Amino acid sequence: xxxxxxxxxxxxxxxxxxxxxxxxxxxxxxxxxxxxxxxxxxxxxxxxxxxxxxxxxxxxxxxxxxxxxxxxxxxxxxxxxxxxxxxxxxxxxxxxxxxxxxxxxxxxxxxxxxxx
Amino acid sequence: xxxxxxxxxxxxxxxxxxxxxxxxxxxxxxxxxxxxxxxxxxxxxxxxxxxxxxxxxxxxxxxxxxxxxxxxxxxxxxxxxxxxxxxxxxxxxxxxxxxxxxxxxxxxxxxxx
Numbered sequence: 637x638x639x640x641x642x643x644x645x646x647x648x649x650x651x652x653x654x655x656x657x658x659x660x661x662x663x664x665x666x667x668x669x670x671x672x673x674x675x676x677x678x679x680x681x682x683x684x685x686x687x688x689x690x691x692x693x694x695x696x697x698x699x700x701x702x703x704x705x706x707x708x709x710x711x712x713x714x715x716x717x718x719x720x721x722x723x724x725x726x727x728x729x730x731x732x733x734x735x736x737x738x739x740x741x742x743x744x745x746x747x748x749x750x751x752x
Numbered sequence: 753x754x755x756x757x758x759x760x761x762x763x764x765x766x767x768x769x770x771x772x773x774x775x776x777x778x779x780x781x782x783x784x785x786x787x788x789x790x791x792x793x794x795x796x797x798x799x800x801x802x803x804x805x806x807x808x809x810x811x812x813x814x815x816x817x818x819x820x821x822x823x824x825x826x827x828x829x830x831x832x833x834x835x836x837x838x839x840x841x842x843x844x845x846x847x848x849x850x851x852x853x854x855x856x857x858x859x860x861x862x863x864x865x
Contacts, residue, residue, distance in 0.1 A: 673856070679842075680858040681842060742795040
């Protein structure tokens with residue numbers, strides 16, 4: 637069975653602070669895929685990043701960076717110099733490679749509030 | 753390119769009724785998945801369709817069903833609504849079947865009274 641844990645239910649920071657959202661996953665598969673999605677108050681899940689299990693390179697995209705560590709089964713997300721517009725719920729998700737389709741297993745989500 | 757669209761955006765029904773939700777995927781995407789989001793259970797996978805065939809199904813009762821049309825548009829139906837079916841229903845589309853990145857629509861907020 638697959639499982640994703642986001643231990644931080646809520647995080648509140650002041651604008652321009654750096655913030656890291658934690659994600660720990662469990663899977664018995666050797667090939668799997670990790671994702672981060674952002675859900676603003678409007679409700680739509682916005683895709684941020686996808687990582688394959690065989691690619692442990694960290695990634696940076698503007699103010700966003702991701703740290704993937706297979707040794708600790710973690711895929712953490714850091715926002716540098718946070719902004720009010722970053723306020724949203726962030727979900728980490730896991731998918732396996734299946735011949736008959738796929739499904740995303742989501743974590744519980746972390747509510748990030750960035751205060752001005 | 754237009755994103756995933758879902759209709760209606762909001763819906764209010766009473767217990768025992770049935771409801772049909774619609775999803776139009778991103779142009780060219782052939783796979784459509786449905787998820788239910790509730791405060792208590794979080795985001796849960798309902799089912800996935802590809803080329804008009806259900807390829808994967810989550811752990812939901814038979815009251816939840818879906819279908820996909822030849823143009824990749826999808827509908828999901830919930831019969832005999834229960835109060836617990838109140839949720840945000842999200843549709844996602846992907847270009848391929850597995851394990852391609854899924855892009856989500858704005859969701860349909862269903863309230864069952």
